[in-house]
Amino acid sequence: MIFNSLEYALFLPLIFALYWFVVNKRVTWQNILLLFASLFFYGSWDWRFLFLLSFSTFLGYFTGIRIEKAGTPKWKKFWFWLSIVLNVGFLAIFKYYNFFVQSFADLFNSMGMNLDASSITLNIILPVGISFYTFHVLSYVIDIYLDRIKSEKSIVDFGLFVAYFPLLVAGPIERATHLLPQLKKERSLSFNNAVDGMRQILWGLFKKVVVADGCAEYANLIFDGSADYSGSMLFVGALFFTFQIYCDFSGYSDIALGTSRLFGIELLRNFAFPYFSRDIAEFWRRWHISLTTWFRDYIYIPLGGSRGGTWMKVRNTFIIFLVSGFWHGANWTFIIWGALNAIYFLPLLLTNSNRNNLETVAQGKIFPTIRELVGMIVTFLMAVFGWIFFRATDLNHALTYIGKMFSEDLFKKPAIPSLAYVPIVFVLFFLVVEWFGREKKYALEDFAPSWWFPFRWLFYSFLIAAIVVLSGVEQQFIYFQF
Amino acid sequence: MKKFLIRLLAFVFCFFIIDKAFILVRDSSPQREVDRRLEFILQGKIRADIVVMGSSRGARSLIAQQIEDSTNQPSYNLAFPGSDVTFHEYVLRTLLETKGNKKPSTIVLVVDDSDELKTSKSLKFRFDRMYPLVKYKSVRDEMVKRKEKKPVVTELLVLHQLNKSNFKFTPRKFTKNDSIMPCGSMPISHQKKTFDKKYGTTQYVYKREGELIQKVNAFKEMVAMCERNDIDFIVAIPPNFRKVTAGFANRLQLLVGKSGTVWIYDEAKPEYSNPDYFFDNAHLQKTGSVVYTAEFASFLKNKD
Known part of the structure; x- marks a missing residue:
């Protein structure tokens, strides 16, 4: 089901009516309705995708609580890295595994070896929206690890945070600090x-x-x-x-x-x-803002951001643009696109005019x-x-x-x-x-x-x-x- | 909330009224067309015994009037440039199902060597030829069936029946490649500037890989329709400016079985390797069409 389909034109008014006229007495019921609606929305693509979404949700929910309750920094770190490795691991398998296998095979073949990548590539479908909801969960877990937020105890609210249907398949990439508090409050709809x-x-x-x-x-x-x-x-x-x-x-x-x-x-x-x-710096402040700020907050700043010397600024800029390109897909075209934008950005960065x-x-x-x-x-x-x-x-x-x-x-x-x-x-x-x-x-x-x-x-x-x-x-x- | 819902309903009602005004646009669309052949079918005005179908090769290679003169049987060309076999199947089905059309005794399907059953950039189901005719319910039904339009919305909203071409209010003009004869044929009297005039001597062999199941099924359905209606079905392979693909005729004959005939032109005729008779590598120009039609008409006369 996509936003520009007839199915969605029927789905949205139905959920809207149930939300405001049937389950409007309690926030919890409204959230349960939205969660089920979201699962139905996502499952309408392919019901098998629901398993991965559910796993990612439970993983984020469980490790979030464990990180917060960990008695020692060692355990805190353990649960944090477990969550990161599993989440990123799934993303890597579904989205990037075949790309790396093929790229390595091409590299070895160019050196005269005869490697057939097709025997070890995976014949799997990329689950719709996996990059988006994985980033939801990652930001949540990182924020808990850095003590920016408390873990969410309600599985319904957390599930809705990950799977909320308007943003599930193509963003915006939400932050727990922004969305979760809204899910706790009573809502009203003004004219x-x-x-x-x-x-x-x-x-x-x-x-x-x-x-x-x-x-x-x-x-x-x-x-x-x-x-x-x-x-x-x-x-x-x-x-x-x-x-x-x-x-x-x-x-x-x-x-x-x-x-x-x-x-x-x-x-x-x-x-x-x-x-x-x-200028291109302004362009990147205005394009796909939720992803750009995600990379800024969770990659660029932890790497040192613009605080270090020129070399560090250049390195970090290239890293986030390359990662951003790679996030879009497992193809060299996206990586070059990212690198090109980093090159565009560089003169502004070096002349300190990127915030003009x-x-x-x-x-x-x-x-x-x-x-x-x-x-x-x-x-x-x-x-x-x-x-x-x-x-x-x-x-x-x-x-x-x-x-x-x-x-x-x-x-x-x-x-x-x-x-x-x-x-x-x-x-x-x-x-x-x-x-x-x-x-x-x-x-x-x-x-x-x-x-x-x-x-x-x-x-x-x-x-x-x-x-x-x-x-x-x-x-x-x-x-x-x- | 109540205010919002009332306003929303009022707006929907107003939009529904505005939508109905577009019936004028829809119903005036056919008048701006110069090629009225598809509408003639929908109006039940086709009275031919021999009907030529196909894509541009059918439209340009076989001159229906010449066939009629030679065989003394009323002939008409219903081949549409750029159309694929799924569209031909639709045209034949509509021709046979619409009241008023005379049931033809012979259908000649001019095929594309060797893209007829395969993916092709240049051949498609010609929705663009159908949009000017959306005032006909059968056209709308076909669009819904083929998922070009959404079922309920098509019934509810006139606007959804249209597309951007319906809003082109100036009458269509023929280009020099599109002039149409009263018999429906569209021969061309010039050569394409980029025609390299080099006869292709490579002997290609037809491979079934790449065939589309939808196209194969549409072809089979045409055969079946003709058989059900006791119509003689002839598949004609027209000249390209190269050798005929080996095995292509056999593949078609396999699909046609005993319900029809696959006919290939005489490759040895010098005209078919003479660039002066061709528009480009894939199409004859009028001088070539006359030669090819004469050969086909002769085959038709001697067939029975």
């Missing part, structure tokens, strides 16, 4: 919150179904047949993917946040208009300054270039794509098919709405609510109409594979 939640879901669906899936059609066409296209069309293909990946993932996050708001629970923000960033642009661009104004505009365009183009590695099937594909893109016909007029102008028009519309909403939590938060209601309803009807017309075969969200 404004409910409308706001619905509006955010609507905007998320628009981004996913209309912009991302519309761009995906042409991005796939161009990337899959890159040998047949001119340099300028390859650039257009990279642009299509740039908007696809953002609208796909931030659309998902908007639906997740909006859905959760309908249950009276606030989730962490995941995107803050990254394509309006003036902390505020939203052109705050309180309609237009940016020329300097801001140039900064945004350059940052955007750097991101576009990086996404080629992210989208390519392998390193060879990425390099061929880039080589062909930077040929002499890069400046020729691209032969864009006439129907491809539909997603282009929607991208422009989306950019305008995002620009005017860039100082808010999400673009639509303050874009239409103040309008006279017939106009407002017409605007919402337009968004829904576009979603309904363009929703054909359900397209998976890109980040489900991670």
Whole structure:
């Protein structure tokens, strides 16, 4: 079951009705309902995935209590490392084992040995969302170990923290310090919150179904047949993917946040208009925020962060970008993508200008300054270039794509098919709405609510109409594979 | 909560009303099409004894009017460029099931050597040809059956029946590759600029690996439909600018069995290795189509 499916359109109102009208007397009942709904939601992919999710949940729950109650530092460390090794171990087996086996075999084969990796690779499916819920559990266990939080005694609340369906398969990656206290409190749904939640879901669906899936059609066409296209069309293909990946993932996050708001629970923000960033450091403060801050808090800072000398800063920056790339998938393309972003970041870090642009661009104004505009365009183009590695099937594909893109016909007029102008028009519309909403939590938060209601309803009807017309075969969200 | 639910219901009601206005868009879509052949089928207007089906090779290689002149049997071309065998199966099924269409005596399926049953980038089920015709319930049902559209939503919302092509309000124009004759055939009278004119002498051998079960089943279903309706089923392999794939005809004959015939053109004819008769490596141009159609019509006349 995915957010843009008919099943979810039936599932959500049903759970909403039960939550507010049947089990609304006690928080515990509401949490039990949400937990079962989450397990049903996850099991609808493949019921076998539930075993791994349950194991990860029980492991985090049990080791969390053991860490807190350990009599000696030695035992505390034991339970901590047991939890880390098992959690990371499962992630490694399911997500990275085949990659390492294949990479080692390729390495040995390049040295003249004849190794067949296929006999020792595993034929297993990657459980949806494993990277996300593993990170939930890891952050919880680390926080207990560092005495930042107390362990959770209620298995229902902890289970819900790990498996809460809006964020289970593609985040945002929540923190126990943020989500668990909310699960203990009584919740209420005000009219404004409910409308706001619905509006955010609507905007998320628009981004996913209309912009991302519309761009995906042409991005796939161009990337899959890159040998047949001119340099300028390859650039257009990279642009299509740039908007696809953002609208796909931030659309998902908007639906997740909006859905959760309908249950009276606030989730962490995941995107803050990254394509309006003036430098790459700002981009990374605004892109996939929950993951970036996770790496910052649990890897970068423990490694020494920016406190040491220049060498330490550079080393730590490279480590978190490489790990971030690797987190996305077991493919060299993601690692190169991570490394490329580290290289982008380096000049800012070395000149201490990585925290220059902390505020939203052109705050309180309609237009940016020329300097801001140039900064945004350059940052955007750097991101576009990086996404080629992210989208390519392998390193060879990425390099061929880039080589062909930077040929002499890069400046020729691209032969864009006439129907491809539909997603282009929607991208422009989306950019305008995002620009005017860039100082808010999400673009639509303050874009239409103040309008006279017939106009407002017409605007919402337009968004829904576009979603309904363009929703054909359900397209998976890109980040489900991670 | 009560206020929220009331507002939500009011909005849903208003949206439902707005949605119904799009019936105008849906119902005016067919008028903007220049290729009306699929709509003729849905309207029960096909009156041919010999019907040619297939993809661009069928549309461009066999000239239905020439077949009609030669055999004295009404002929019509229902081949759609870019379509695969699953689409051909849909066209044949619709042709036979729609009231008003005359049951043909012969179906000629012009196949793609050798992608007919395999994955192909250029051949697909042509939903884009169906969207202008979504005002017909049978078209909507087929889209739902093929999971292009969601079942309940398609019934509830007119908007869900449409796609972006329905909002292109200017009439479609034919390109120079798409001009259509009154008999439904679409021969081309020029050559593709990138045609290298080198005759492929490599002898490829057909392999069944890579065949798609959906395509094989659709092909079998076409055979079965023809058998049930007592229709002569002919599978025609048209010329590529290379040798015919060895074993391809045998594979098709195996699927057709005794319920039809697989016919291959005479490879020895000099026209089929002369680039002047070809549009590109995979398609004849009109001069070649005339030669090929004449050969096919002769086969048809002598068949019985």
